[in-house]
Amino acid sequence: MAEAQLCRLQDEFTCSVCLDTLTDPVTILCGHSFCLKCLTDYWDQSQECSCPQCRHTFTTRPELNRNTLLNEVIKKLKKTTLSPPPPQNYASPGYVECDFCTGKKFRAVKSCLTCMASYCQTHLQPHYEGDALKHHKLVDPDRNLKEKLCEKHQKSLEIFCKTDDSCICMMCVVTGHKNHEMVELETEREEKQKQLGATLSDIKRRLEEREKTLKETRRTMEEMKVSGLGRQHLISKRG
Template sequence: MAAASCLLTEDQFMCSICLDLFTDPVATPCGHNFCKDCITTHWDINVFCQCPLCKETFYTRPELRVNTLISQMAAQFRRSAQQEASSNTSRLPCTGLDDISCDICVGNKLKAMKSCLVCMASYCETHLEPHFTVTGLKKHQLINPVKNLQSRMCMKHDKQLELFCKTDQMCVCMLCMVLDHKAHDVIPLKKEYEEKKAELGKTEAEIQQMIQRKRLKIQEIKHSVQRSNEAADKEKEDGVQVFNALREFVERSQAKLIETIEEKQRPIQKQGESLIIELEQEISMLMKRSAKLEQVSHSEDHLHLIQSFPFLNAVPPTKDWTEVSICPPTYVGTWMTAVKLSSKSPS
């Protein structure tokens, strides 16, 4: 008998009307079981007494009696589930300021693992289990835990915001569509989420291309500065050789040469460093925007993505660097100028 009871599952003692364990279970003449209150209410609101499962019609309302055996077994399953929940000490407590607590827990609330957009409640791991095992709950939409689920309800009709009005660019409920947006272009929220997500993906790709172009510009500027440095070094080297041959005033001419060249090079160096700093600042700004776009694009939170879309979809304004370049000065003939200046200087 004990081995046979192990084969029984909670689903076998669940009412197909309320989707919960039987309370005062009764059997219809066709052999199906329901909670007494559930089947009585069902028949009260329908013209015919019909089985909700097999649709057999009873022209005379059956007299229902509670099946005590099934009632006892359902109660046993209920007690076992409660004991398992109360003895489960391995779950995470809700302690952090940003943690979202389970709406079902009593006393010390546990940390919620998911939020249900159909039930409008957040559940810890234990209380979330029915959403994976109960047939009627498996179709509910689960997302990562979010605060203030009521903000996802229509304030006017107290219905879930599950549609998007493209005409008015706002989230609406089913009643809004029928009453206030009848002639508007209304689509499911998920479809608008996919469209917005695709647009954000394009924006992110465009930003990545901008980052790449600016990095290439940095390399171009660095290369220009390097060529300018090389040209300056070469001119200094040539000038030193000339002034070494002049022996009597070589040191004074050499110093004047170096000073003249470095005065020409200094603005180029500063200009290059300034442009690089400006480009790196723009890259930093774009990378932050890219990271935010990636975070929102991978979010399962439809509403959050749509609400963030107007602020994230626009590409941040940056400077047009197409015509920006470094123009190194010419150093040809600098040593001659230095010689003339040195020759005019008092010895």
């Protein structure tokens, strides 16, 4: 009974960096646990020491000690039915990869226009749990996030300048577009979609009118042809 309950909690014993079962687990002050090697490598490659899951930042690099109790629990789980995440969640060709997975990448479920990064289900959790991230703008996975960055300031494009007919970031608003007519990018996108819809409807109407005119012309020509053949037959008969 106890083993079955532990098996149902196997996700709790998955490292959010490598997305595999914790190996030599260490627990940091914010309460999250990782593989010793994963966390060490993560910090070695980062400019600051922060939790990969909740982004809590440490002023000094904490000393890492293996969580003995957690390690024993994981060993017990491995003797039961603990298995790695299902392979169908890995990013196959054509899918957007998670930017924070190490090794084999998992499929991204959302892209963040604020962070300009894509996340799998596990790495996305801080956006739902942390106050600092929950107001970020999440969209369906997008492989072209770099195209949504301002080339000059490397900030997300959020504003449309009607004066210059261009998409700009908030830094552009301050530095080069003073007194210009501007709207939110989403507002402009909706307006453009309405205009496009109206244009397509007008084109469709014109095509239908031309098709109708063409059919009438063909019918008239057929009638004239039949009428001409009738007159020709009548003339030949009289002759």
